[in-house]
Amino acid sequence: MYLLGLGLILLVLKYLAWGVVAQWSWWLVLSPFAAAVAWWTWADNTGYTKRKAMERDNKRRDDRRARTKAALDANFAKRKR
Template structure:
């Protein structure tokens, strides 16, 4: 996401002819978009995206179970 924002900012500065970005070649200005594509490819190819989604789901499940235990008057499970 940060690479996309950087790319959009640089493209806007280049389009509006604001220095020093106006003097740069377009391939320098558009390179954050290429880096974003490479990042997304790497994250999907090596499982980073799925791992992050799994961690998020596990945390939601843990909170849901702890909330249920709290409503029953039980202490939350000790996770080590």
């Protein structure tokens, strides 16, 4: 996402002819988009994206289980009194 943001900023600066970016070649201005495509291709082909999604799902599941267990323990402690 950072590469896309950088690419959009550079694209707008080049279009508006703002500062030093106005003198850069279009290849340099558009290179963050190519880098983003390369990153996404690598991430999808190596399984990085899927692995990160699974880690996020596992953390969410573990957090939910911990909250449920804490709530059950609190209810159990109240009943024993």
